[in-house]
Amino acid sequence: MWVRIKNWLEIRIGLDELIRTHLTQYRVPRNINILYTLGFVALVIFSVQVITGFFLLVYYIPYSEMAFKSVQDIMSTVPYGWLFRQMHVVGSSLMVVMVFLHALAVFFMGSYKKPRELTWIIGTFLLLITITFCLSGYLLPWSQLSYWATTIATTIPTAFPYFGEIVAKLMKGSEQVSGITLNRFFALHVMLLPLIILVLVGLHIFLVRRIGISSPPFGKSPEAAIAWTEYRHESHPDGSPFFPDFVLKETIMVMVVCAVMFFFITFLPTLLLPEEANIPADPFKTPAHIKPEWYFLAPYQMLKIIPNKFLGISLQLIILLVFILWPLLDTKEEINILKRPRLCVFFFFSLILWIVFTIWGKYS
Amino acid sequence: MRYILPLFIILILPPPASQADWKEQFEKEFLARPWAGSQVQKDVCIECHSSDMMKPETRDIPRKWETSWHSQNGISCHNCHGGDPKDAENAMSPERGFVGTPKYAQVPEFCGKCHVGILKNFLESGHGQALKSSGKGPNCVTCHGSHGIQKANINIINEKLCTRCHSYERVKIMKQALFLTENKMNEIEKNLKALKAQGVFTEEEEKNHFSTQAQFRTLFHTEDVSLVRNRTDEFIKKLDQSNVKIGKTFDELHFRRNFSAFLMVIFAGMAIGFWLLSKNPRE
Numbered sequence: 001m002w003v004r005i006k007n008w009l010e011i012r013i014g015l016d017e018l019i020r021t022h023l024t025q026y027r028v029p030r031n032i033n034i035l036y037t038l039g040f041v042a043l044v045i046f047s048v049q050v051i052t053g054f055f056l057l058v059y060y061i062p063y064s065e066m067a068f069k070s071v072q073d074i075m076s077t078v079p080y081g082w083l084f085r086q087m088h089v090v091g092s093s094l095m096v097v098m099v100f101l102h103a104l105a106v107f108f109m110g111s112y113k114k115p116r117e118l119t120w121i122i123g124t125f126l127l128l129i130t131i132t133f134c135l136s137g138y139l140l141p142w143s144q145l146s147y148w149a150t151t152i153a154t155t156i157p158t159a160f161p162y163f164g165e166i167v168a169k170l171m172k173g174s175e176q177v178s179g180i181t182l183n184r185f186f187a188l189h190v191m192l193l194p195l196i197i198l199v200l201v202g203l204h205i206f207l208v209r210r211i212g213i214s215s216p217p218f219g220k221s222p223e224a225a226i227a228w229t230e231y232r233h234e235s236h237p238d239g240s241p242f243f244p245d246f247v248l249k250e251t252i253m254v255m256v257v258c259a260v261m262f263f264f265i266t267f268l269p270t271l272l273l274p275e276e277a278n279i280p281a282d283p284f285k286t287p288a289h290i291k292p293e294w295y296f297l298a299p300y301q302m303l304k305i306i307p308n309k310f311l312g313i314s315l316q317l318i319i320l321l322v323f324i325l326w327p328l329l330d331t332k333e334e335i336n337i338l339k340r341p342r343l344c345v346f347f348f349f350s351l352i353l354w355i356v357f358t359i360w361g362k363y364s
Numbered sequence: 365m366r367y368i369l370p371l372f373i374i375l376i377l378p379p380p381a382s383q384a385d386w387k388e389q390f391e392k393e394f395l396a397r398p399w400a401g402s403q404v405q406k407d408v409c410i411e412c413h414s415s416d417m418m419k420p421e422t423r424d425i426p427r428k429w430e431t432s433w434h435s436q437n438g439i440s441c442h443n444c445h446g447g448d449p450k451d452a453e454n455a456m457s458p459e460r461g462f463v464g465t466p467k468y469a470q471v472p473e474f475c476g477k478c479h480v481g482i483l484k485n486f487l488e489s490g491h492g493q494a495l496k497s498s499g500k501g502p503n504c505v506t507c508h509g510s511h512g513i514q515k516a517n518i519n520i521i522n523e524k525l526c527t528r529c530h531s532y533e534r535v536k537i538m539k540q541a542l543f544l545t546e547n548k549m550n551e552i553e554k555n556l557k558a559l560k561a562q563g564v565f566t567e568e569e570e571k572n573h574f575s576t577q578a579q580f581r582t583l584f585h586t587e588d589v590s591l592v593r594n595r596t597d598e599f600i601k602k603l604d605q606s607n608v609k610i611g612k613t614f615d616e617l618h619f620r621r622n623f624s625a626f627l628m629v630i631f632a633g634m635a636i637g638f639w640l641l642s643k644n645p646r647e
Contacts, residue, residue, distance in 0.1 A: 072565040075563075075564075075565065076564070076565065082620055083620070083623070083624070086624070245642075248638055248641060248642040249642065251638045252635050252638045252639050252642060255631050255632070255634045255635035255638060256631075256632075256635045258627075258631040259628050259631035259632040259635060262624045262625070262627045262628035262631060263628050265624040265628075266621055266624040266625045266628055269562065269563055269620075269621075270561065270562060270563045273563045274563075275560060275561065275563075277563065278560060278563060278564070278565045278566075278567075279567075280567075285438070
């Protein structure tokens with residue numbers, strides 16, 4: 001039976017050749033490491049989000065009067081609804097972590113350099129889209145936590161004088177976060193963002209396959225030493241096969257991340273769903289200790305400590321721009337970050353600063 | 365690209381004159397909120413009563429209130445005393461509903477504006493009758509206190525407090541009659557808190573419990589021991605039903621934890637399996 005299906009496909013789409021060129025004979029650098037699997041892990045978590053999101057969508061009611069109740073029903077009445085919701089909640093944070101780690105790994109490996117500038121830029125947009133996904137999804141349960149965290153997040157743009165107010169109003173649809181905001185965020189979360197992310201992921205993967213996987217800068221790769229004066233595919237003829245070698249590495253990482261996901265669901269089920277997540281949204285009652293989501297804590301704290309708010313938000317925009325356009329700004333040819341001490345210090349200093357601001361924001 | 369970015373920075377940084385109020389607006393919207401570390405605007409009752417203009421005993425009222433059960437439940441000065449907490453000039457204006465401090469004998473009606481059921485039973489009780497007839501009986505504040513009022517519990521009934529006016533013999537019998545039900549209610553309350561802390565939506569169960577508790581407490585303000593004893597079974601039955609529901613929820617949480625732990629172990633096991641396989645993938 002299996003052979004007949006295989007033959008049927010072979011005649012129609014050339015299955016053997018497809019497997020050969022894209023899996024078994026597709027080569028990756030011999031010294032490739034586990035950090036190269038993070039992009040695939042992020043993609044798998046995105047798939048988990050799509051599947052769990054679909055099940056949540058079956059029971060969720062995107063109407064401010066009913067949203068909280070429907071989410072509570074998912075948690076208590078719907079069979080295994082709690083599991084799907086917890087997976088979706090933990091998965092969203094894990095996705096941010098994985099995309100962010102992927103970006104850090106690419107930066108550290110110097111893989112953003114010529115000819116992969118476009119791959120990096122699309123990747124940074126994917127990070128921004130992931131965060132927007134989280135922001136829009138955070139409001140949907142319509143709890144005190146989600147309502148007030150969204151209020152903070154949608155107030156931040158108002159610090160920007162040119163179009164801050166317009167952006168905030170466009171997000172909220174009214175003066176305050178309201179049912180209109182919920183509808184907007186819902187439409188964004190389940191329709192527009194998935195379409196954008198699919199296009200960007202498609203482009204990102206296309207570029208990775210078209211240019212070829214970059215070699216880690218810490219070993220000898222004669223191919224990487226050739227100057228990029230015209231288009232060529234980095235094929236790594238002496239590398240190891242994509243399947244099964246690299247696919248196994250990716251599978252191990254996916255399993256580890258899934259185990260981490262269930263670790264959080266088992267032992268820390270209230271880490272991302274604290275008590276305020278079980279109180280319906282009340283626009284007239286501001287909780288005393290509300291904070292934005294963890295990935296917004298650093299910009300939030302930065303905004304709090306810089307006396308001039310405009311300067312604060314402008315600085316953040318500039319940091320973001322530098323982050324997106326980094327491959328165009330860093331024109332030095334040296335790929336190995338360890339041979340560029342100033343860049344190395346800058347990399348670790350920025351990372352530590354971000355962690356410090358996040359912790360500071362949490363406990364300030 | 366090297367020139368575009370600095371140019372962008374130069375263009376973006378100087379705030380335009382046309383948007384001169386952006387900073388004030390932002391600070392009003394963003395920084396003057398509890399999440400930004402600043403306090404929300406206090407109501408004028410608290411501001412005045414905390415100031416040095418007041419006598420020490422009056423100045424202490426806001427501090428006592430802040431520790432109270434009322435404060436924890438969002439009940440502020442104007443909810444009992446009326447007036448306008450947002451307008452300093454008219455805060456104590458009768459037109460704005462200010463009633464000030466009630467006279468001693470009027471305290472039950474003052475508290476009974478909210479605690480309606482308890483007021484009825486209290487007025488029919490020996491305490492209430494004594495207060496109405498002689499004006500010297502105990503009122504709500506005698507046992508519960510006023511501004512620093514705490515959540516009512518069975519320990520309010522104690523020898524030290526009750527023997528200020530009468531012997532403890534009859535009170536002791538009443539306390540014994542209440543003991544079992546009170547204990548069960550406390551246990552349910554503790555469990556509901558534990559469930560809430562574990563992310564379970566308990567609002568409906570809390571409302572039911574609050575209603576049962578209120579009915580029961582209304583009952584013992586009658587000081588009628590036989591009535592309390594007669595209705596204890598009815599309350600115990602209700603509380604047992606709640607306990608069964610809560611127990612089931614705990615079982616469900618237990619199952620959830622075990623189930624996700626099982627999935628965690630499966631994935632961790634598969635990770636180890638694939639890792640071993642990756643050691644020699646061609647075999």
